Structure formats: structure tokens, C-alpha cells
Amino acid sequence: MSGPKRRPAIPVILLTGYLGAGKTSLLNHLLRHPDARIGVIVNDFGDLNIDAGLVVGQVDEPLSISGGCVCCLTDDSELEDALVAMTNPKLRLDAIIVEASGFAEPLTLARMITRMGHHRFHLGGVIDVVDATMYFDTVDTSSLPPLRFAATTLVLVNKLDQVPAADRDATVEAVRARVHERNPRVIVIGTHHARLDPTLIFDPGEGERDLRRGGSDAGEDPIQPELPIRELLRQAYAEAAGELSDEKAAEESALHRHAQSVTVTGNGPADPDAVMDFVEDLPAGVYRVKGAVLVPVGSGQRSFIVQAVGPNVYVSEAARPAAKVPTSNAEDGDLQDADSVLVVLGEGFDTEAAEATLTAALNVDAEATASGTGRRDDRSERLLHHVRLHD
Template identity: 30%
Template sequence: MARAREDRQIPVVLVSGFLGSGKTTLLNHLLRNNRGIRIGVVVNDFGSINIDSMMVAGQVDSMVSLGNGCLCCAVDAAEMDTMFDALASSASNIDVIVVEASGLAEPRNLIRLVLASENRRIVYGGLVGVVDGVEFAGTRRSHPEIDHHLQLADLIVLNKIDRLDSAERAVVRDVVRDIVGEVPILETAHGRVDAQLLFDVPERTVDRTAARQLSFDELLYEEDDHSSHLHAGYSTTTLFSDEPMDPRRFVELLENPSGDVYRSKGFVHFDVDGYRGKYVLNTVGRHIRLDSARWDPGEVEATRIVLIGTDIDAEYAEVRFLDCVRRPGDATDASAMLPVHRYTSQN
């Protein structure tokens, strides 16, 4: 298990948005409702993060350790790579790193910084763009460059919809849709995004029979009727096939999903010459990651995927998925894997 943690890569998810869009509110929500995910957050200053309510366990230099296993860091861009080294160390046990871009920051520069990092334990995990549904029209007039920022995003969070009536909400959504194309748009209020839409919930072994004090997160979840499942507004679809997938058609499916798919995860079985192992799939919005791995002893060699989103036509999704099953005449040599290599980390 220790060796597995050493080998794993930690996704770095960037959160961008104009001043006042709700980025910090989103981060606070993720930290308070982390689902057991140990999140390392990088911000410009501690003042914006509601640390007092999260039981600070200790502070060392620019890092604050929270009682729920998360870490919070305050750095500027010049120190970012150094902070990645600290957060990605084996001692931190962090599962994911979230970087809040300042309201005026250029997201493209942050993406380049993550991609250029020499830290082999981190991997770019996608860009989440936060939009203030109330002020969006005015923000675009004053800062037209925001369109380019949003076009870099893999997932759009349309925030503050509780302050819009149905007609206003539809107008804003249509405008954002025209800007970002097919990038999924998640509508919410008060920055409430379920952590499971952005990150994997780790499997941790806990002895439930032993006498222990419940953590703050567990107490919160016990009071929340929705703690054991995703928000009722989301839908999930599970896809399965024990036949190998054709890499080219499968990647095309990932690049052009049906409906607003916020998240997909699972294992893919290609069974191509030289690539007999499984591929671990993780997507956040339009950001795709495929990591090669070995099949566990006794594990069924099959493709198993879960889609999470809204307006997912399960029947149509399954038809498209099964169309990816390898057919006679499909390439099975190394060249077939070229589309997959676009989405694998280079280490």
C-alpha cells in the first residue's frame, strides 16, 4: 500500500473565475464537505479561506494543516512549484491539489506552470471555470478577455443561480454555452459542488467496530440526508463490456460525450499488442486522463465506466459505448493506441 501511494500521481485541479464569481466559496465548500478526500488547496492568502471553522491542527510557514486531513497554502505564482513539492510529498498524504487562480490571473499561464512542473508526482487535472451568473453580462463588457479564459475550461460552474429567475437563468446559460461550446455547464448556488464530481473518493480502510470519536466531517454527513449519494439533480450511468475496446472509437467517445457529463471514471480494457494492462479513466468535464496500470490478480479484465452528469440518455450512451467494442478488422498493433497516448501522463 505504501508503495502504491509512492507511485500514484496527484491531480492538480485549477479553479479560475473573475473577482467575486464564487471561487473561494466553492473552495470552502469542498474543504468542509470533502467526502474523505484529502485536499491540498493553494490560495493567494489565508484571509479568504474560512479556516477557523475547520479546526486548524497546526501551521508551519505558509502551510496550514486542517483537522480533516486537508492542507491550505498561501503562495504567489513564483512559489507554486515549491509548494507542489511540499503538497505532493509522501508525508502529506494529500489526494488532490486545488489551485485558486486570482480573479485577474491568466488561466493559460497556470496551466503551463502545472504542465511544466518537474515534479513527477503531480499531473494536470483540468480547469474549472466559475461564472457569476448575476454579474456575468457586466463583467464581459468590462473584461472581454473573460471569454478566452472560459474557453480554456474543462468544466463550467454557473454560480449564484438562486439570484436569477428562470428567464434570466436561461439567458445566461445560453450566452455561456455560445462561448464554451460543448463544455459541460454545472448550475449551482453558493458554490455548492459535490466533491465527487471533481475528485475520486479514496478507499481507506477504517475499523468501524473500534471505539473512536467521529470526525467533524462524519458528524456533518450524519446530519445530511444526502451524504451517501450525489445530489438528486445528478444522474449516473454505468457501462460494462468484457470485450476489448477499439482505442480510436473509444477516445472519440470520450472527446464527444452525450449530454452534460461532469465526471467519468473507471477501467478500460484495450488488450492491444504491448498494452495488455488496464487503463484507469478519469475525466473532469472535457479533461481526459488515462493512466496505464496492471490488472489485479483475479480481477475480471473488462471495461467498467461510471458517468455522472445531467441529461444523460443512458440508452444512447450504452449504444455508443458498445459501438466501441473491437470488431474484426480493427487495428490491434501499437499504432491503434496513438489516440490514447494523447491523454496519458508522460513520466
């Protein structure tokens, strides 16, 4: 009989950027999402002006907020302890955000988090917030861009609403060109008030869904009923959407685009090399890939969780069996079993090409699969290498 399965590792997202660029606005925006539960780690809580309306004493941490908890550290030597504490299943966190300005250089911090993880948490990306109105006044464009962009996976060009409409695209392109001098794989997105679609960087509500699927340890407390503030937040979201005029709604839509997504399923063992080819070198515009794949290992088959954010790939033993996904031809939302499922998220990527590539990877020719039955299969070695990296 196999031992208990691990709870899926929690993504740790590093947040960087100059003072006043909009890091706190991004945090407040994410915390207001009605389904999100986020842990936040900072050096100095006094410098982080989190909306007082979000503070509600929800969990037993130094400071609690409706979307999760805040832990204030004096230096990075306490970072690992704080991250481990936030992986407690009772907190039901979807993600942990580290406000990195007072810690080590983001490149060093990213490496530290990768080394510390051990399948409890993993690096979920490095977000840099840029002030669209000030960027070229605060940097020396005659030299290389800041080193932090070497580790950055997503740049938000914020405060675009303060830039003339005719200049917004050019501003984003100028920042993109500058960032790509250091790291051509970084995705650059324009925003205002740091309004980023949270599904691009984590899965709101995943922590609670995981417990309902039996992901918590035996004996853990049952899920507590949602606080009234959660419903108030949902109502506020709905009311804000209803109050927008047609003109304002059009502007909001232009500056707050939703992430593109593609879901691909497969039955039978997938081609692990083809899967790794995709996640290790994501197509232009693809920011994140998540899901589970069934692959041949030795003379049998095993399922693995696969996640990628920019160049960062994380693979672990699957904590649960086949996924339930909506049927492709059903309008009523019926679910079907799938041996493998991968979701691709990004901005401005070729959705048809991504779907075609992964459909081929997850649906291997049945005769080719059958011909390998009974013999050792080593095609999953690349995938297993990523599992061993975090052990």
C-alpha cells in the first residue's frame, strides 16, 4: 500500500520594482479577488500600504488578511522558515508572494527559493512592476538593463492610464525592447492600477479545492466556512462591473486584458520528450503551463504534476489520479476522465499552434505505445530529472 500523497507545492512569486511603480497596487488587486488566498512575505510591513479593508484576522499568523496572511521578516535568513510555515494545509493558500525589494537581489532570491523548495513550494515566477510615466527618467538607457531582469519572468508596465492613449503601445514596446536586451524571454504586459488577471500567475481557490479533493493530511481540521467578507468582496466585484459606462468599460478592457488559455487533454501515456520540449522552451507569449501527465516509466506508467513559468520548470509525483475536465463537445459542462491534461496561459500567443503541439504530445499513436509494452521505457528521464532537482 502506497504512503500518503504530498499536497501540491505552492507557487512562490517574487515581486520587484522601484518604489511607487505599483507593487502594493498589484498586491491589493490580487488580495481583493473573491476566491484568492495569498501569503505575503515582506521586510517592512510599514512600507507596504495594504488596504485596511482587507485586514480581518482570518488565520493564526503575525498579521492576517482576507486573502491569506502577511509575515514580516527582518532579513532573508528567516525566509525559509516563513515559507515552510505558509505551506501549512490549514492556511489553504493558493500562492505566496515575496515582496523582494528589501531582500537579496531577485536573481539570488530566485535561486534560494528553488533550492529551499523540496516539493513544499516552488518558484512561481518573478514579476517586475515598471512605472510607465517614470521608467526612462529613472534608468540609464546607455547601459545594460538592471540585472534583476535576468531572473524576471513577467514585466508589468503600469500606470498606462496616465500616458496619452496614442503613446501607450509605443511605451510598452520601448520597455519591452529595453528588458529584452537583458532577457528576451520576459513577457511584457501593459496595465493600469496593476490590474493583472490573477489566473496568469496562480489559480485562485486552488488551496480550498485541493483540500476538498482530499489533499490535506489525515486529522487536519475541516475547511472552515467562508467569512462574510468573502461574499462582500464578490458583491463589490459585481457592482464595480455593473457601474462602468460603455466608454469606461471599453477603456478598462483595453488596459486589463484577460489571459489567453488553451486546455489540451489526452488518454493513454503521453510522449514525455514532446511534453518537456514544450515546457522547457515555451512558445512566444506563453507565460505559464500547468497540469498532469501520464507517461511511461520503466515497464509501467506514472502520473506527474507539470508546471512551467517562463524558464522555470517544476515536476512532482501526481497527488491524485486522472483529471476531470469539461468534455470538448458538451455545452452542459459535463466532466470526463483524462489521463493527461495541460493548460497553457499567456498573452498574445498562437493558441492553435500550442493546442496542436500538445495534442500530439498527449495523444501518442496507440500502435507505437503498444509496441513498447513489456520493455523498459527510458523516455521519461528528462522529466524525472526535474523531479530529482527538488528532492
